[in-house]
Amino acid sequence: MAVAAGAIERAAAPAGDGAVPLGDAEFRFLRDFVYEHCGIALGEHKRQLVQGRLARRLRALRLPDYAAYCALLRDDPHAELGELASAISTNVTSFFREPHHYELLENELLPQWLAHKRRDGDRLRIWSAGCSTGEEPYALAMVLAEALERHGAAAVDAKILATDLSPQALETARNGVYPLDRLGGIGDERRRRWLLRGAGEYEGYACVHPRLRELVTVQPLNLLHDWPMRGPFDAIFCRNVVIYFDQPTKQRLFGRYAALLRAGGHLFLGHSESLHGISDDFELIGRTVYRKRA
Template identity: 85%
Template sequence: MVQGDAVPADGGGVALGDAEFRFLRDFVYEHCGIALGEHKRQLVQGRLARRLRALGLRHFGAYCELLRHDPQSELDNLASVISTNVTSFFREQHHYDLLVDELLPQWLQQKRRSGDRLRIWSAGCSTGEEPYALAMVLAEALERHGAAGIDAKILATDLSPQALETARNGVYPLERLAGISDERRCRWMLRGAGEYEGFACVHPRLRELVTVQPLNLLHEWPMRGPFDAIFCRNVVIYFDQPTKQRLFRRYAALLPAGGHLFLGHSESLHGINDDFELIGRTVYRKLG
């Protein structure tokens, strides 16, 4: 049994003892694939202290016992607490430029000939800014290229229940819209009134294009693909090398030859996977 350490921490909280941190580190790695080094100890302590208060637990040992006896009941909340959901509309603009200028016109032309569907996956969608930005450029491309009849959808998944709730609601403070151009903001974001003053909601057309679902990337995936593109940006920075290798092999299995994988600005497939070739800034194409 993991014993609780009730030694006060800075600020009058409860300290995270060595045994508890070892247990949490192993648990998070096993269930989430996230490697927590010793340098993350204070971060884990600070963030989980709020979770302990919410659950009415007096020490970290009690929280570890909860995870030990009923891991699934708390797994999503734990993952939300230890991961950082930092995102924005049109983050890494060069990815969207590539979609608009090259990829979407090519895909839509191919789909029109073949009758196939178009699918994009936002893996680790956080609070939804990424998939809704993708939906904007997709909706515009469908109109521009006269392809309204094509079956086109974006799958948005994340592990965090709190982030997914925001993504499903599609309601954002006005200051979060900074990455959206004035033209797109006028067209795709509906300004709130009354109790929603200071907020904006995504246009119903974007909701039609985006499906938001919970998913742990380390567990079984219900979808079988294929996807034309997978966006997995600023997600694998939390994973160690073996976990990254497994994940990218699974992504490759869901992409056809020529399918595209988009990573975050500090991420790379170098030395991890040879199923892809680098074709641009953190943009990879599957070989075949």
């Protein structure tokens, strides 16, 4: 079967078992392509990782070698972009990862925000940028739903936006179905309230409660491209995402985050990430928690 415009012919049998070499020219092309479209900087030390990770894509697409894969990317850069980004990045996430962030939301930020929004009739918006398979936004939704009830703020227009580039991760996030062994960060009371245990073909899985689905909107988004949303957001969670970016890309990204956050809005980063020397738009107020300067 030919790729569009007949650029290359796909192999009749699957390839990419790890023995197919990644040549110098192909690695340079992939390195430049990934940086341009995803902001991910791949050094020479990542060459073996790229070769191993993309071997699965060669098999899936029935391509004979990496030259054919590069030709596919040249022919239609966007069709394969999500799969490529997913293959070369590590989507590690869990429910209530870095629990001090959720504690700050629950005990301090949400009570303050909801008091103001009930009074002013304003909306509340949180963005999970790089949501991966959805554990982060659904954990946020649990905390938010409980706060709305606790503070008598059911009338407040409150939503969580969850975005990612990986098609596979987004599919899992939309489904909201997780193996029971992935629920370790959720306490027993929240498990009983917010998760529906599966039966039959879903034995060993749990599905998030419909109330959480009401609060979470899952959408594809490339952080380097145009953003359709206008904000403003009260908080942005961008945790363990910018570890793949170089300094100029981080500076541009955090500048765009600052533009979408309310004055005094909060930015949450991963445990190994920092804004030191990158952005003056924020002040550090806690462990990997930043507040937008007025």
